[in-house]
Amino acid sequence: MTTLDEATIAELEREDLAHLLHPQYYAPEHQHPVIFESGEGVWLTDVRGRRYLDGLASLWNVAVGHGRAELADAAAEQMRKLAFTTAYTGFSNEPAIRLASKVLSLTYGNMGGIFFTNSGSESNEGALKTARFYWNLKGRTGKVKLVARERSYHGGTIAASAMTGLPPFWKYFGPLPPEVVRATRPENLECDCTPNTDGECACWIEAAIEREGADTVAAVICEPVKGAGGVFPPSDDYFRKLRAICDRHEVLLIADEVITGFGRTGHWFAMQRWGVEPDIVTVAKAITSAYVPMGGFIVSREIMDALQDLPPDARFMHAYTNSAHPAGSAVGLRNLRIFEDEGLVERAQRMGDRLGEGLRAAFGEHAHVTNVRHLGLMAGMTLVRDAASGEAYDASEGIGGRVARHMREEGGVITRFVGDHIVFAPPLVVNEDEVDTILDATRAAVRAATEG
Ligand SMILES: Cc1ncc(COP(=O)(O)O)c(C=O)c1O
Structure with a gap:
């Protein structure tokens, strides 16, 4: 391990500020970035x-x-043999073929094929295009709209930004495609649903489909657990109800499993917990554990059949240069073998329960914390001025940022805040002691920020 002297670090900071545009960039907050050098485990x-x-x-991915030599070796071996070749129609490569079969064996039983992308945003963009394409093939040309939810995050392309239900991601980027519509709380809603942890229920989506007209709606897109919006798991019957709504209105259900796919929730794919099968699943992040960028969208057998039996005048003209990348696929295959060899899906459930129960023990009755929640190895909690009345902190107090900063600077734990929500999703290899380190840092940070 090498570490750098202060003069070199200052020079890197200057060059970073001068030349490198970062995601979610805000220069005043970027004067002294943490510059990472290496990683090992968590x-x-x-x-x-x-x-x-x-x-x-890192980013749920x-x-x-960190520091998995097996994945570096898999990449190097494949790159030496064949780093890249086209996978456009008429060409293929062995790692991509094998990774496609592997993913299909792990995902929902109704799935038929996968298109590989480079990112979650591209996966969601492709899923929307595929839903429209499918309905066009069926002669239902008016079914073009996409219903998306509040607080969801779906990525950074124009369509994925429109799908995203977090307004800061829209500011100054408009206009966004009007065919992406939001499922908001219907006026005078009366239902007996158990609400999700953020208060939503499936009736919101049905109301949006009915408002727009089912004949105009191609699909609904949902994260099984809203992640970047603050980690909000659904109620136990939410997705069963939503599946029935989509069937009733002939609307495709797209599961954005960019975070939840590959074990994060204690199942290989999140809706397996509730016995629900979507029509399209989007993935990225953990498919390669981010050792190389890769993603994909998985389509049902029904959609796959339609794509494999196109009329002579139709062709699925969706393409990315790096789709089905051989080196990415080799890393993905090796990565999923690690999941199986080390029982990481089962481990996510076990460590997630330890984290969730630890957070509940520390903050379940806390004066300044509410809505402690987890599913598998994803957890979140909300900071409030007064838990008894539910009074929120003033946004100008930046309470989430203060807690996250204390955790990092004093506790040596990096996590994220979204407004007043603190979220957790360590690598699936995290052990008991490391979960306890996260809990200790969180307790100390909340104490300092709320009592200090
Ligand atoms: C649920 C979800 N969908 C899509 C995306 C976009 O993925 P990417 O940043 O790889 O484009 C993200 C990224 O965090 C995500 O969390």
């Missing part, structure tokens, strides 16, 4: 040699943890 080390526990698996 631990990251920066260029000063300081260690941090990676409490969000480094599922098998």
Whole structure:
């Protein structure tokens, strides 16, 4: 391990500020970034040699943890043999073929094929295009709209930004495609649904479909657990109800499993918990544990059959240069073998329960914390001025940021905040002691931020 001297670090900071545009960029907050140098398991080390526990698996994606030589070897071996070749119609490669079969064996029983992408955003964009394409093949040319939910995050392309139900992601980027419509709380709603942890229920989506007219709606897109919006798991019957609504209105159900896919919730795919099968599943992140960028959208057998039996004048003209990338696929295959060899899906459930129960024990009755929640190895909680009345903190107080900063600077644990929500999703390889380190850092940070 090398660490850098202060003069070199200052030079890197200057060059970073001068030349590198970062995701969610805001220069005043980027004067002294943490510059990472190496990683091992759940631990990251920066260029000063300081260690941090990676409490969000970086961006929910480094599922098998950092420093996996097996994945570096898989990439190197494949790159030496064949780094890239086209996978456009008429060409293929062995790792991509094998990864497609592997993913299909792990996902929902009704799935028929996968199209590989480079990212979650591309996967969602492709899913929407595929839903429209499918309805066009069926002669239902008016079915073009997509219903999306509040608080959801679906990515950074124009269509994925429109799908995203978090307004800060829209500011100054408009106009967004009007065919993406939001499922908001219907006026005078009366139903007996158990609400999700963010208050929504499936009736919101049915109301949106009815408002727009089912003949105009191609699909609904949902994260099984809303992640970047603050980790909000659904009620136990939400997706069964939503599946019935989609069937009733002949609308496709797209599961955005970019975070939840590949074990994060204690199942290979999240809706397996509730026995629900979507029509299209989008993935990225943990498919390669982010050792190389890769994603995909998985389509049902019904959609696959339609795509394999196109009329002579139709062709599925969806394409990315790097689709079915051989090196990415080789890493993906090796990565999923690690999941199986080390029982990481079952481990996600076990460690997630330890984390969730630990958070509940610490904050279940806390004066300044409410709505402690988890599903598998994803957890969230909400900071409030007064838990008894539910009074929120003023946004200007930046309570979430203060807690996250204390966790990082004093507790050595990196995680994220979304407004007043603190979220957790460490690598699936996290152990008991490391979960307890996250809990200790969180307790200390909440104490300092709320009592200090
Ligand atoms: C649920 C979900 N969908 C889509 C995306 C977009 O993925 P990417 O950033 O790889 O484009 C993300 C990214 O965090 C996500 O969390």
